[in-house]
Amino acid sequence: MKFYNSYSKKLEEFTVENNTVRMYNCGPTVYDYAHLGNFRSFLFADLLRRYLEFKGYEVKQVMNFTDVGHMTQDDLEPSREGSNQDKMALAAQRTGITDPRELADKYIDCFMEDSKTLNVLEPWQRPRASDHVQEMVEIIEKLIANGNAYEVDGFVYFDQSSFPEYGKLSGNTVEDLVEGKRVEVDARKKNATDFALWKCDDKHIMKWPSPWSTGFPGWHIECSAMAMKYLGETLDIHTGGEDNIFPHHEAEIAQSECATHKTFARYWLHARHLLVDGGKMSKSKGNFFTVRELLDKGYSGSEIRYALISTHYRQNMNFTTGVTDGDYSQLQKIEALEEAKTNIRRxxxxxxxxxxxxxxxxxxxxxxxxxxxxxxxxxxxxxxxxxxxxxxxxxxxxxxxxxxxxxxxxxxxxxxxxxxxxxxxxxxGVLCDEEQQVPEEILQLVKERDEARLNKNFPRADEIRDTLTEMGYVLEDSPKGTICKKI
RNA sequence: GGUGGCAUAGCCAAGUGGCCUAAGGCAGUGGAUUGCAAAUCCACCAUCCCCGGUUCAAAUCCGGGUGCCACCUCCA
Structure with missing residues (x-):
């Protein structure tokens, strides 16, 4: 069995020492509904786990929930620019739920429900970042002790210059990143590519005490902490979306390997993005679908699952919708899902x-x-x-x-x-949808049609079939009787 | 500007030097079957983005274009 290892950029034979595979999957941030693009990555992880089990491995699978922050520029209101508001805080404003824990609970529930709809097998562990701050603090302490991190004004930064391997996963070199126009300058940092392990902010919506200040952990340390807590210092497989490669996974490697002096993950597997009409899914474009929206359009969990797993994970997958004016609100049919529907029925x-x-x-x-x-x-x-x-x-x-x-x-x-x-x-895992019961009145019509056919009253039989077609049922005559199915 | 990747039929997509006269699926066309359909089976439906090069041989390797995606913004 071979996997493409993003770290070596080569197809590598997969080996494990005993029969157990320790796998960590970067999970969802839970400040909003996960969309189909997110689920492509999680379904890839599920497919991988199922296939490893098919091959006879025991899989210790850990998929985390991120509920301690994650800010993007898009989510910042113009007036708030630079205010360091994070996504949990903004979601709290949007939903009216002010307790961050409660807010995360809400979206975790939704995620679990959607995962179930998509027939995702339950991982061995689903740790929450906010439950593992202590573990994160311990790693940060170790990094400071090892000389890989330093504290300034209650902030702790990873010292990138102490880890020569930095950039190996993504191919980014420190020099090129420094030249990049988008790297923000933070006067507290020694190197432009240093990243925060701990942020001081005693007014933050989610804050914890630490040896350095009251604040919250940096944005990469959570995965290192949770992965190592449940799976040990070296993982067999680490997965995520392609956007995680840099800086997230690059930072995870740096901080984990500096803390343990061991290889953090033996195989890095990254799923490419789902595109819609050749472009990335985004809220601003409106080409952003959630599982529940597609259920409303009449697609089943299995159909969504089939569509999302049927393209190789390392290939960009494209949903062609035919929408040209950017208005996705009236979209009822997505070809990839129609195809999935036909195939599952087959x-x-x-x-x-x-x-x-x-x-x-x-x-x-x-x-x-x-x-x-x-x-x-x-x-x-x-x-x-x-x-x-x-x-x-x-x-x-x-x-x-x-x-x-x-x-x-x-x-x-x-x-x-x-x-x-x-x-x-x-x-x-695509055959799990519950079969819908055909209502009695429909069965009655089918029976009536069978009688008409027996009497060679074909016009009447066809009339009933047309009626049933309009009602969304399809008939199949066979020597053993007539089968009636909901479309 | 830097970095990683992709480009195969109307659509989704495998194949990465010779069984490729390019897998499989959706859609379509013709046929078998059927009272007619549906389902099923059979057949048809592409010279692989462009231009050079390497080779006895290239979708597949190399060079140069063009287009697209992603990351460098805590979006899978």
Whole structure:
């Protein structure tokens, strides 16, 4: 099994000492609803975990919640510019919830709900940054003791010049960053690329005591603290979105490795962004979707999941919407999700058809099933090549359907086919939506139509079918009876 | 300005020197099947952004363009 390690920028064979994989996933900031782009990264982590388990590994998976800050320029009101307001504080203003803990609770609940909708398996641990300030303080103390950090006026900074490896992950060199126009100058820092480990601010909405001042931790230390607390000083895998590479993960490596003098993470895996019409999702563009919005548009959790995992994680994924005037408010259909809907229905139809098989003579599809699982694994072993994996799935379905059409499929074959699909879905996780019950009145109409067909009253039968189509139900006539499904 | 990456059919997308006369899916077209449909099966549907180069051989390697994305702003 090979993964592309962002640190070495190479495809590397994946190895672990025992059978346990210690994996840390950079989780969501919980000051707002997570959007689809965020979930692409979390679904990638989930897919990775599921595939590692498919391969027989035990996965100790940790995904954090960030609830101690995170400010961006976009969120600053013009009048507030430079006031150092952070996102939790702004969200508090927006929602009217003034207790930051309560605010984080609200969005954590939403995140958990959305994760469940998307059939994300529960990680082993979901630590919260605000519960681990003590651990962060301890690392900062160690860094100061080791000579990698220094205190100025209650602020503590990481001394970048003490860590020559700085920049190795992102490829940024210190000189180039200094030349960059966007690096802010902070007079307290020794080097422009030093980053804050602790910030002094006794008026802040979330503040803690520390040996240096009352304030709050810097923006990278939380992940080091939580990762090491639960997984030890060296992680096997660390994941995140591509935007985390710099400065977040670069800083994590620096502070963690200076604190422990050990490799922090052996494999760094980064998911690329989901784009909408070729551009980044952003609130200001309006091309920003949440899971619940898509549910309102009639898509299911599985469909959203399928769409988001079906493109290789290291490839920018694009949702083409056809919107040209920038007005996304009326958008009802997204092609990638329509495709996901069709594909999931196809897989489910296949399973349903397999359950109908009653023939006793079997062809024996063991070889086909084995080949399919082998092809799937071979593709996924190659840096989680999901496209190849899905290709194996669809080729299997077509081959088995062909045997069914030729009346060569027996009951045991069908059971084997179902078992194979279920195995694959253990990794994909797209077949979990609850089947909707067809209401009695609809079933009554179906029955009426069947009677009409029996009497060769086809105009009446077609009339009923048209009515049902309008009501959102599709019919499939088969020798075994009529199947009615909600679209 | 620096850094990392991408460019394959209407759309999503695999393949990274010769089984590529380019996987798979969606959409579309034709056919089988069906009372008609649906589902299913079969067939069709691309010379791989442009220009040079290396090679017996390039979507695949190298050079130069062009376009796009990301990071350098605590946005996955």
């Amino acid at each position: 897989i489910k139809d296949f399973l349903a058809a397999m359950e109908q098989i009653e023939k006793d003579d079997n062809t024996n599809i063991d070889d086909l099933a084995t080949k399919t699982l082998g092809n799937f694994a071979a593709a996924m072993d190659d840096d989680l090549n999901i496209s190849g994996g899905l290709s194996a799935l669809y080729q299997f379905i077509r081959e088995v359907n062909k045997l069914r059409d030729q009346e060569q499929l027996g009951r045991e074959d069908a059971a084997r086919a179902i078992e194979t699909i279920k195995k694959l879905d253990g990794v994909l």
